[in-house]
Amino acid sequence: MELRQLRYFVAIVDHGSLSRAALVLHVAQPALTQQLRQLEDELGARLLHRSAQGVLCTDAGKVFYEHAQAILKQVADARSAVTQSTTRPSGSVTLGLPHSISGALALPLLMATREHYPEITLQLTEELSGNLSEQLRSGRINLAVLFDDGQLGAFTSTPLIEEDLMFICRAGSALDPGGASVAFADALGRTLILPAQQQGVRPRIENAAHAAGLALANVIEINSIAILKSALLADMGATLLPAAPLQDQVESGALVARPIHSPALARSVTLCASKNIPLTNAAAAVGRLVHQVARDLCERGAWRGAHLPK
Structure with a gap:
């Protein structure tokens, strides 16, 4: 061959x-x-x-x-690793982003890469987190932003940000309990639109419910952020998600986002790379830039509901 x-x-x-x-x-x-x-x-x-x-x-x-x-990607990366400079990294880097993260991170990262590393071609791929894990494991992408669910042992991973989960529903919906925040048990009693069992925030919600001796009453499963958004606006149910993927609708007033308490819920967002495939200088530079951009977005409040790990 x-x-x-x-x-x-x-x-x-x-x-x-x-x-x-x-x-x-x-x-x-x-x-x-x-x-x-x-x-x-x-x-x-x-x-x-x-x-x-x-x-x-x-x-x-x-x-x-x-x-x-x-x-073919690993061969291209090997050539690039030999020829590129540490001071002026160049070449192609592929970064995987989950659907619910890309709205907050993708554009600022593309702009920062163009400003700081004009000789790097950054390719962003948007997938479900499970698909990104497999692509990272096989070497089809260089880096991936993943959620720390305790199953990232196959990768080198560094904490990026923490994202608070919010109770989100259509403005004026009968599902909205009102108040400054919503109790977790109260939220679980509503019709909820959530990703499937092994995707996104769902394991985090299920584990928290189990620990509290609670159960989800009525769940509509939708993996697509775009379809989930449409279902929320049609008042089919509420959701428990970070605010970032729905930030435009929350800021316009079409959707309402309320913090969750008793307990508060958050998910850990990490930057991951393969343990077995070395990063090129360009990929390492993009990894550092991801951290810088995420920090800047948090400090400016531009990534709604996100804060730096303690």
């Missing part, structure tokens, strides 16, 4: 056809087809379904595509 075969395969999948990939790669299509056939013969599996409309990955092809991407 050769690196060029991996590059050819990834290009075919990315462009959706052998002919388009051949044009981009500047390789004759028969030669590209031959390399693909050799790769499939070596692996003993068909990687692509071919048709007049283009190509689609088989199940084996989907698995191989992820590994091929990871290998």
Whole structure:
């Protein structure tokens, strides 16, 4: 198996056809087809379904595509690590952000990277935290912002910020108990719109409820922040989330966010890297910048409900 075969395969999948990939790669299509056939013969599996409309990955092809991407990225990072300067880091860095974090952190980080490290190309990918963990483990991304749920032992991790969970509902909703804050037990008695069991803040909420001898009365499970926001505005339920992903609607008055007490709830946000794959100078520089930007956002109050770890 050769690196060029991996590059050819990834290009075919990315462009959706052998002919388009051949044009981009500047390789004759028969030669590209031959390399693909050799790769499939070596692996003993068909990687692509071919048709007049283009190509689609088989199940084996989907698995191989992820590994091929990871290998090619690590090769590119190895080259970059050898050639780049410690004083002027350059190259490509991929950082994974959970959906509920990107609204607060993504744009300020992109702007700071452009200002301080103009020779670094920062690529941000937005995923569910579980998907980001797998991508970080396989080397497809350099860094990831993850939530410390006690399951981050496979990574090197440093605390970033603490985010308070809030009771959030539509302004004027009958679900709103009013007052300056909401008791945790009172919040659990409402119809709640939450991520699925193993995503985002849900494990934190479930563990706190179990510790208090409480149970969630009625839960609507939605993993998408955009759909969850629409459901809140339609008054289908309330939620227990940090305010950041819903900050625009809270500031406009469309949604109301109230702190939770008895107990107060927060989640720990950490910056993680692989223990097995060294960071390039560029990735290390971006990691330091993530901490600086997060600190600045907290100190200015621009990251609503966030505070620095004690």
